[in-house]
Amino acid sequence: MDFLLPFFNSLPNAVGQGLIWGIMAIGVYITYRILDIADLTVDGSLTTGGAVCAVCITMGWNPWAALLMAIIAGMLAGLVTGLLHTACGIPAILAGILTQLALYSINLRIMAIGDPNATTKATLALSVDNDNLLLSSRFVRNVDLSNPLILLVIVSAVVIALLYWFFGTELGSALRATGANQAMARAQGINTNFGKVLGLVVSNGLVALAGALLAQYQGSSTNDMGRGAIVIGLAAVIIGEVLLDKVFRNFALKLLAAIIGAIIYYIVITLVLRLGLESTDLKLLTALVVAIFLAIPFWKGKYFSGLGHAKKGGASHA
């Protein structure tokens, strides 16, 4: 029993992490599920979001303005990937890798902005005592308005509401059509290249928002905070789908499923950490989980349909 109590004590923190990564997972959902692109930019743009937000806050900016700047920076990263893919004809997955790699250098520079003694920096600490932060993990067990979970739930709800509205508009529908069938989209006069760029911009804006929230929540921005982000995002999307796809039919609920998937992911992570796994083992664990869940639909199609070929939705996406 002496392992259960600390586990329950750390549950609120798992939910907080899950909500933040859930917003990131919604960004992944837009590219991976709606546009049918595996966008690896996110590993870089999550860090960019955290770095921009942390720098703005240490320079005394209003934290909301810092969030906005982080979103814009993330959108720019998405724009670069989008243009590399559409205007330069580079395969989407490679375009994402190129942007992500470039962002590694850029993020180190960003975090040194405003520091006369450094040209690059790998970490930037934020203090809830000295800096004006919107949320902090320190208060995650508080039973009052300082609890960061309240803000995170509100931000998640706003993100879902905005995206639900957007994907119901003419432009949003065109974007869904682009992901569903490019030949059809073009025959209906839809500029599919524009759709892809727009999707990547929106997605990376959300990922950077998650990065900005994460930097404040954990009290620092570090250059490796985005490493493997794409896999965590995919894990959240897939866990949400496996558990809730049959129940959640509505688009808003599908986005909610990604957030719930992220929360479940962090609860499981907390559990295995309490069971004695090292935190450095987590990337291996996450990779295994995602690989298995991506393989299941493929195996199902291969061995249970009797037709010998997998349906769309399996490993062909990855």
Next chain:
Amino acid sequence: MLEIKDIRKTFNAGTVNEKIALRGVSFHLNEGDFVTVIGGNGAGKSTLLNTVAGTYFPDEGSIVIGGVDVTRLPEHKRAKYIGRVFQDPMTGTAATMQIEENLALAKRRGNRRTLRRGITRAEREDYRELLKILDLGLEDRLTTKVGLLSGGQRQALTLLMASLVKPKLLLLDEHTAALDPKTAAKVLEATEKIVQRDHLTTLMITHNMRDAIDHGNRLIMMYDGQIALDISGEEKKKLTVEDLLAKFGQATGSDEADDKLLLG
């Protein structure tokens, strides 16, 4: 309505796989013309259609639709003037979207996509009425995902989408080739109905001589990247399969009007 001047297209130019698909094709379609295009494999039918649709650009020549030179216009911009139905029933519709969503996308062909609603309540009622023309019971399944429909139903829906905003030109690329004979007949019937109703200028590719003779007011037969026969008016009305084979032999000096074409 459609003016094609000396278009030429070579694939893989300068390599061992070089394939001259179009060797200077010119013709003119009047408003309301319904032209069937027939020819064997590799005759250049599909290349001709794809060049008109903008899937790729011709090496030489020009394409003018309704007075607008579209030769170098990208596919999605040209879509403003063109309705299309593809050979593969999967190509013309978005499988993961609902029937009404697909129709709503087609309804906005040629217009800027804005932040207005992607589909309005009034539209839904229109779509219900329009789907009745197809006589497939789709009018009661507006929110069904298109992926759940049969090939024939998807093809019929694509046809409706292609004509939802009246196109200056309707392109049908062997759109019944992938269907069973009964369904193919039904889709052709719907095609005839819609083309007549809207007086659409139509270019229909087919493998089937019978269909090519039975439909439209003009027949073009292609051979080796060129137009071998162009039959219209009274001559077209009286045409039989035997006539067509004989004429084809005379025009090309080839007896290649083979089983493939006959059986098609």
